[in-house]
Amino acid sequence: MIVMRLLSSLKHDESERGIFHLGRALVKNGHTSIIISSADYDNELVKRLERDGTLYHQLHMNKKSWISLLQIIPLRHLIEQYNPDVIHVHSRTPAWILHLALRRARVSRPPKLVSTMYGFYPINKYSKALLDVDTIITVSDSVTNYLKKGLRREHMGSKAIRRIYRGIDTRRYPYRHNPSVYWIRRTFAEYPELEHKKWLVFPTIIGHEYGQEWLIDILGNLQEQFPLIHVIIMDEDYREGDVAHEDFRQRSNALNLSERITYVGGKRNDMREWLSAANIVMALANQPESIGINALQAIHLGTPVIGWDQAAFTEILQPLYPQGLVKKHNAQALCKAVRNQLESVTRPNMTDLFTMREMIEETLAVYQGLYNQALIEEQATSDAYSVMRIKKHLKSASKNRGKVSDRFASNEPIKSNDKLTKDNPVSIIKKKPATKVHRDNK
Numbered sequence: 166m167i168v169m170r171l172l173s174s175l176k177h178d179e180s181e182r183g184i185f186h187l188g189r190a191l192v193k194n195g196h197t198s199i200i201i202s203s204a205d206y207d208n209e210l211v212k213r214l215e216r217d218g219t220l221y222h223q224l225h226m227n228k229k230s231w232i233s234l235l236q237i238i239p240l241r242h243l244i245e246q247y248n249p250d251v252i253h254v255h256s257r258t259p260a261w262i263l264h265l266a267l268r269r270a271r272v273s274r275p276p277k278l279v280s281t282m283y284g285f286y287p288i289n290k291y292s293k294a295l296l297d298v299d300t301i302i303t304v305s306d307s308v309t310n311y312l313k314k315g316l317r318r319e320h321m322g323s324k325a326i327r328r329i330y331r332g333i334d335t336r337r338y339p340y341r342h343n344p345s346v347y348w349i350r351r352t353f354a355e356y357p358e359l360e361h362k363k364w365l366v367f368p369t370i371i372g373h374e375y376g377q378e379w380l381i382d383i384l385g386n387l388q389e390q391f392p393l394i395h396v397i398i399m400d401e402d403y404r405e406g407d408v409a410h411e412d413f414r415q416r417s418n419a420l421n422l423s424e425r426i427t428y429v430g431g432k433r434n435d436m437r438e439w440l441s442a443a444n445i446v447m448a449l450a451n452q453p454e455s456i457g458i459n460a461l462q463a464i465h466l467g468t469p470v471i472g473w474d475q476a477a478f479t480e481i482l483q484p485l486y487p488q489g490l491v492k493k494h495n496a497q498a499l500c501k502a503v504r505n506q507l508e509s510v511t512r513p514n515m516t517d518l519f520t521m522r523e524m525i526e527e528t529l530a531v532y533q534g535l536y537n538q539a540l541i542e543e544q545a546t547s548d549a550y551s552v553m554r555i556k557k558h559l560k561s562a563s564k565n566r567g568k569v570s571d572r573f574a575s576n577e578p579i580k581s582n583d584k585l586t587k588d589n590p591v592s593i594i595k596k597k598p599a600t601k602v603h604r605d606n607k
Contacts, residue, residue, distance in 0.1 A: 288315030332524030376449030448472025
């Protein structure tokens with residue numbers, strides 16, 4: 166089986182898409198894995214793919230860019246070169262390029278198409294290419310329900326939808342992982358205000374949809390009872406022209422809470438250490454989350470998570486850490502949950518749910534099912550063609566027999582060029598009466 170996957174970039178490789186793990190699993194099972202993305206060939210992520218046995222090609226299919234249309238013909242050539250059995254698209258722009266490339270592609274068998282919806286994309290014309298496939302993979306039940314409602318609203322009919330949760334690599338995020346002594350010393354040297362504090366980690370940047378304003382409610386209500394409480398935000402301490410960022414800083418300064426907040430930057434490669442060292446990880450997004458990957462990573466590390474009871478947070482915390490769920494947008498309930506956790510620490514249990522292995526197995530099952538379906542359809546087409554040829558041959562033979570009967574009924578004389586052949590039984594039929602007459606004369 167040959168599987169081709171199209172991506173705009175490789176940035177969200179491990180946290181959302183499992184690109185490397187899926188490619189490695191395909192190669193290990195004897196299949197061909199092909200990745201097409203915009204990353205340069207000397208990119209470390211590309212080199213990692215190639216080490217695992219994946220074939221890589223660079224095509225710039227950047228999101229919402231008209232320049233991406235220039236990649237239609239190059240993509241068509243790659244499809245004709247590899248003749249893939251399954252093509253998996255991970256975003257909307259590559260999906261459009263794919264559909265346009267397939268229009269004139271010369272392939273022995275049309276590939277089966279798979280797409281993944283990673284969020285609550287608007288169900289509109291731009292998303293249509295992502296939906297016009299054989300199977301749609303959704304990353305949570307929340308996205309599945311949203312998609313079904315949107316399809317009914319747009320009268321686009323039913324689609325084959327398969328929900329596959331994003332998984333965590335348990336080897337990289339082992340249960341009760343402890344940061345190294347070196348990391349802890351380096352962190353305290355860089356941020357001395359964090360030593361001997363209770364860490365509330367906000368594992369995302371500041372934005373209107375991420376809910377950082379709820380941190381002010383927590384600090385304002387609990388700072389007297391818990392003087393060691395401290396918020397850590399995975400964002401820069403200043404972003405010029407960012408209204409949400411400026412508003413948050415002004416409010417925290419006005420309430421004298423700025424000393425209880427530390428910004429450690431958003432572009433870090435040690436997120437695992439911050440999540441495992443936290444006392445609580447906060448999941449406070451105002452908008453429904455489709456994946457909730459940071460909360461899921463924290464749960465697998467054994468770190469308590471407190472978040473709103475909505476969308477992906479509900480689907481993750483309900484089976485794994487239900488005491489972390491809070492009635493959405495209720496500051497009093499949120500502060501109570503944080504207080505209870507700080508007073509009596511309870512950690513999530515080790516789990517085998519939401520794992521990378523489970524995600525890979527389910528995705529491979531989708532590929533294999535579509536591949537088997539393609540083989541069945543190909544066999545059915547071949548059988549139908551064979552039946553059509555047989556019917557055509559029988560119809561032709563029936564016409565020939567009709568011609569013989571007509572000539573016999575009209576006593577048409579045998580012509581000298583009527584040869585005795587398998588395809589011309591006329592001569593045989595006409596000679597039999599002549600033989601019979603000869604015997605009667607005797």
